[in-house]
Amino acid sequence: xxxxxxxxxxERPAAAEPRxxxxxxxxxGCLANGLAVIAVDMPGRPLLTASLVVPGGATEEPADxxxxxxxxxxxxxxxxxxxxxVALVEAxxxxxxxxxxxxxxxxxxxxxxxPAGRFAAAxxxxxxVAAEPTFPDAEVERLREERLNDIxxxxxxxxxxxxxxxxxxxxxxxxxxxxxxxGTTETVGRLDxxxxxAELARRFDPARMTLIVGGDLTGLDVERLAxxxxxxxxxxxxxMAPGPIxxxxxxxxxxxxVVHRPGSVQTExxxxxxxxxxxxxDFHALSxxxxxxxxxxxxxxxxxxxxxxxxxxxAHAGFDLRRAAGPFAARAAVDSAVTVPAIRETLAVLEAIxxxxxxxxxxxxxxxxxxxxxxxxxxxxxxxxxxxxxxxHGLPDDELARYRPAIQAVTRDDVAAAAAxxxxxxxxxxxxxxxxxxxxxxxxxxxxxxxxIERDAPSPDPEASDDEAA
Amino acid sequence: MLVPTxxxxxxxxxxxxxxxxAEDHLAPVAAVNIWYxxxxxxxxxxxxxxAHLFEHVMFQGSAHVSKAEHISLIQSVGGTMNGTTxxxxxxxxxxxxxxxxxxxxxxxxxxxxxxxxxxxxxxxDNQRDVVKNEKxxxxxxxxxxxxxxRMLAGLFPDDHPYHHSTIGSMxxxxxxxxxxxxxxxRTHYAPNNAVLSIVGxxxxxxxxxxxxRYFGGIPANPGLPVTIAGxxxxxxxxxxxxxxxxxxxxxxxxxxxxxxxxxxxxRLDALxxxxxxxxxxxxxxxxxxxxxDERLALDVSLSSAGCVLxxxxxxxxxxARPGIDLAVLEAAxxxxxxxxxxxxxSADELERAKALTEADELGAxxxxxxxxxxxxxxxxxxxxxxxxNRMLPRYLAVTAEQIRDVCRxxxxxxxxxxxxxxxxxxxxxxxxxxx
Numbered sequence: 001x002x003x004x005x006x007x008x009x010x011e012r013p014a015a016a017e018p019r020x021x022x023x024x025x026x027x028x029g030c031l032a033n034g035l036a037v038i039a040v041d042m043p044g045r046p047l048l049t050a051s052l053v054v055p056g057g058a059t060e061e062p063a064d065x066x067x068x069x070x071x072x073x074x075x076x077x078x079x080x081x082x083x084x085x086v087a088l089v090e091a092x093x094x095x096x097x098x099x100x101x102x103x104x105x106x107x108x109x110x111x112x113x114x115p116a117g118r119f120a121a122a123x124x125x126x127x128x129v130a131a132e133p134t135f136p137d138a139e140v141e142r143l144r145e146e147r148l149n150d151i152x153x154x155x156x157x158x159x160x161x162x163x164x165x166x167x168x169x170x171x172x173x174x175x176x177x178x179x180x181x182x183g184t185t186e187t188v189g190r191l192d193x194x195x196x197x198a199e200l201a202r203r204f205d206p207a208r209m210t211l212i213v214g215g216d217l218t219g220l221d222v223e224r225l226a227x228x229x230x231x232x233x234x235x236x237x238x239x240m241a242p243g244p245i246x247x248x249x250x251x252x253x254x255x256x257x258v259v260h261r262p263g264s265v266q267t268e269x270x271x272x273x274x275x276x277x278x279x280x281x282d283f284h285a286l287s288x289x290x291x292x293x294x295x296x297x298x299x300x301x302x303x304x305x306x307x308x309x310x311x312x313x314x315a316h317a318g319f320d321l322r323r324a325a326g327p328f329a330a331r332a333a334v335d336s337a338v339t340v341p342a343i344r345e346t347l348a349v350l351e352a353i354x355x356x357x358x359x360x361x362x363x364x365x366x367x368x369x370x371x372x373x374x375x376x377x378x379x380x381x382x383x384x385x386x387x388x389x390x391x392x393h394g395l396p397d398d399e400l401a402r403y404r405p406a407i408q409a410v411t412r413d414d415v416a417a418a419a420a421x422x423x424x425x426x427x428x429x430x431x432x433x434x435x436x437x438x439x440x441x442x443x444x445x446x447x448x449x450x451x452x453i454e455r456d457a458p459s460p461d462p463e464a465s466d467d468e469a470a
Numbered sequence: 471m472l473v474p475t476x477x478x479x480x481x482x483x484x485x486x487x488x489x490x491x492a493e494d495h496l497a498p499v500a501a502v503n504i505w506y507x508x509x510x511x512x513x514x515x516x517x518x519x520x521a522h523l524f525e526h527v528m529f530q531g532s533a534h535v536s537k538a539e540h541i542s543l544i545q546s547v548g549g550t551m552n553g554t555t556x557x558x559x560x561x562x563x564x565x566x567x568x569x570x571x572x573x574x575x576x577x578x579x580x581x582x583x584x585x586x587x588x589x590x591x592x593x594x595d596n597q598r599d600v601v602k603n604e605k606x607x608x609x610x611x612x613x614x615x616x617x618x619x620r621m622l623a624g625l626f627p628d629d630h631p632y633h634h635s636t637i638g639s640m641x642x643x644x645x646x647x648x649x650x651x652x653x654x655x656r657t658h659y660a661p662n663n664a665v666l667s668i669v670g671x672x673x674x675x676x677x678x679x680x681x682x683r684y685f686g687g688i689p690a691n692p693g694l695p696v697t698i699a700g701x702x703x704x705x706x707x708x709x710x711x712x713x714x715x716x717x718x719x720x721x722x723x724x725x726x727x728x729x730x731x732x733x734x735x736x737r738l739d740a741l742x743x744x745x746x747x748x749x750x751x752x753x754x755x756x757x758x759x760x761x762x763d764e765r766l767a768l769d770v771s772l773s774s775a776g777c778v779l780x781x782x783x784x785x786x787x788x789x790a791r792p793g794i795d796l797a798v799l800e801a802a803x804x805x806x807x808x809x810x811x812x813x814x815x816s817a818d819e820l821e822r823a824k825a826l827t828e829a830d831e832l833g834a835x836x837x838x839x840x841x842x843x844x845x846x847x848x849x850x851x852x853x854x855x856x857x858x859n860r861m862l863p864r865y866l867a868v869t870a871e872q873i874r875d876v877c878r879x880x881x882x883x884x885x886x887x888x889x890x891x892x893x894x895x896x897x898x899x900x901x902x903x904x905x
Contacts, residue, residue, distance in 0.1 A: 005689075006583030006584055006687060007583070008534070008580055008688065009576065010534050012543075013575075015547065015570050015572075016570075016572065017569055018569045019569055021497070044496045045496075046472060047829065047832045047836060085752070086752075086753065086758060089751065089752045092753075093753050093822035093823075093825060094818075096825035096826055096828055113833065114829070115828070115832055117472070139762075142765065149791070152720035152721065153721070155720070156718060156720045157612065157613050158612075263718070264611055265606045265610050266603070266606045297545060298538055298541060307537070307596065308596070309596075310595070310597070310598075310599025310600050310603070311603070313601075313604040333603065333607045334603065335599075335606065364542065364546040367546050367547060367548060368545045368546055368548055371546075371570070372567075373548070374498055374499060375499050375567070378497055379833070
């Protein structure tokens with residue numbers, strides 16, 4: 001062990017001159033059948049990402065078939081007229097390609113990652129999956145049963161349980177956002193290959209779809225490759241366009257919902273209400289406000305709950321910006337014994353944000369969002385993902401180029417206005433998953449609002465699926 | 471070869487700090503990554519979880535940086551950062567807009583040189599609470615959450631440095647004192663026990679001058695611990711071990727664990743490819759048979775965590791489909807492992823596994839943060855940062871016979887730990903039925 005004292009430099013260094021950065025240029029094209037093609041050349045990025053984006057997600061399905069879109073997306077790679085599921089995955093693997101299809105609330109996307117030299121061959125398989133999926137009964141049934149079992153896993157996992165309880169508490173049952181986008185036990189039980197085919201038929205219209213390709217496109221004529229593979233599709237006027245979304249809140253007063261989970265060593269806390277849609281005029285102010293409230297490490301919420309009180313490993317708050325008002329939530333998992341104090345601290349933070357923020361807070365949040373922007377887009381996958389968001393929300397191509405100046409222009413007044421517009425302390429639902437025996441008396445004494453308690457019945461056997469396999 | 475060669479410089483300051491720099495001007499970003507040669511394997515009995523708790527303390531301030539200011543300063547210029555603790559090492563890293571690189575170097579130097587100037591009982595107590603909540607969140611309040619702790623405890627004997635996981639025990643965390651923190655810092659956190667890698671839009675000569683300026687005055691520790699006692703280990707367990715765990719889970723899950731060749735041993739490269747062939751996605755043997763064809767499992771997994779002391783950990787699982795006979799699931803999983811231990815994979819399987827490995831490398835290494843981490847890792851563990859360029863060729867050179875051979879050495883009945891997690895109600899019913 002050395003007795004020498006370390007000699008370090010006390011003076012904090014200043015920044016050097018910023019290097020230029022611009023979001024990569026976007027080249028747009030359109031096939032005769034209406035399929036939009038976006039190519040983003042990123043020299044030096046030899047792992048390409050391509051994404052075929054179909055607007056309209058789980059919000060567009062009938063309520064009694066909730067989960068149909070997600071199941072269709074999972075099943076679409078389970079075989080085509082030319083390849084069964086195993087042959088398809090083997091063909092992809094030989095190319096070093098990974099293909100996955102997934103559906104969210106707002107869109108369905110079939111996405112591919114592949115080294116540039118094998119792009120054309122892999123895009124053949126994307127086109128095949130999109131154009132001629134077979135949805136074999138047995139595979140769809142297997143995926144359906146996997147989802148039913150996943151629902152059981154979600155109930156057993158305190159975090160997932162808390163998310164499900166939260167959306168069930170803040171949205172009215174009429175809203176699709178009231179339940180998981182992958183459906184419930186009841187609705188998933190009704191799904192099969194026929195519902196998958198029906199979902200595909202009313203969504204897959206080239207005139208509504210966009211192919212986005214990013215990475216080092218040297219020597220690749222993306223539009224020609226797209227014409228060869230997707231040009232033969234015909235537009236389908238019967239396909240639906242995404243419609244309006246019901247995001248009705250369940251209530252507009254403060255209330256508590258407790259899921260009693262005996263023996264839990266932590267309480268999962270969710271506090272929030274329906275938030276905001278993506279397409280709002282004050283999007284940039286909302287982003288800055290969210291960073292200050294619960295996005296940055298030194299956000300108000302994390303500073304208090306973690307760094308001052310030690311109640312949690314991490315506390316966050318944020319808006320899930322969808323086509324309609326997705327949830328706004330503050331989230332933390334806390335030691336059971338401090339459940340009520342942690343709720344009080346969280347409420348205090350949410351109540352205070354409408355009172356405005358300091359110049360230092362504004363500066364830190366703005367500078368973070370502006371500075372981190374180039375770091376977010378090192379890979380083709382990240383760039384293609386961001387462009388998909390623009391397509392889904394109908395935002396202009398220059399939205400990302402405009403992002404940094406727009407963030408930089410946000411003022412303290414803008415942040416205060418965004419907080420007032422989008423955070424409603426009187427309407428908060430407080431959802432807890434934990435051992436109620438550890439905190440219920442304190443919670444009742446705290447008088448935070450009406451309390452509803454959910455106690456689990458003994459867990460049922462998962463469906464009668466083993467009969468079907470026999 | 472699809473993956474471009476990474477050119478880098480490699481030198482040491484007079485105080486022993488190893489500096490590795492790789493320029494890449496594609497994007498205006500720079501990654502800073504420090505590996506300290508200290509992990510949970512260095513913890514003394516009764517002090518488990520200490521290396522990780524210490525990692526948290528490293529964000530609590532130093533002589534010229536106040537509590538939480540480290541992260542605040544980095545985020546306020548648009549940087550990202552974190553630290554992680556593992557059995558063999560602790561690392562700290564920042565990814566910065568490249569014109570802010572100097573700030574990250576200053577921050578890392580300040581805490582390497584002067585952490586103890588700012589250490590307080592309040593900060594230690596606060597981070598102890600945070601870490602205890604991390605343990606509750608990541609292990610104790612999570613379905614199947616204890617599997618990794620049980621895996622290490624089962625594969626490594628009581629006195630082996632890998633017997634306990636990085637999170638440690640609540641009792642040991644409670645017992646950690648300020649003096650422990652000070653001793654740990656003085657013993658392990660010295661420039662001659664660190665590798666600093668910088669990758670991205672930087673100038674090599676400028677970086678060298680900055681690193682000399684900020685880190686050059688931090689003294690070396692001439693008394694670094696060089697060996698760890700109790701690390702020798704037979705290559706196999708020496709007999710099957712079984713454990714039944716009743717947990718709050720909806721589905722039974724069987725875990726398998728094996729001692730496997732140490733990180734750096736080319737046999738582990740072959741075992742990584744075996745993991746790909748057996749459980750790497752929907753084309754793999756276990757997925758195809760257990761999930762798709764026989765419908766015994768809801769999901770399957772198998773992979774290796776490379777470690778340098780005595781043995782690595784190869785671990786996998788299968789989540790049982792409700793209603794199936796666990797003995798049938800276990801036998802089918804084992805049969806696939808044995809099949810690969812007996813017969814080499816087909817040329818097509820091997821080619822597919824290599825193509826995916828190559829694409830994975832291409833994807834991972836395009837990020838400056840990953841490149842910096844790999845350079846630090848290979849320098850710290852093997853004194854050979856150029857492995858960043860040679861690992862992929864090593865994977866691509868593995869033969870089908872080498873895969874069979876390593877599977878034969880590892881997937882042995884006398885080298886397996888089998889843990890069966892059952893829903894608590896089911897476990898009670900089974901016990902009553904057996905009584």
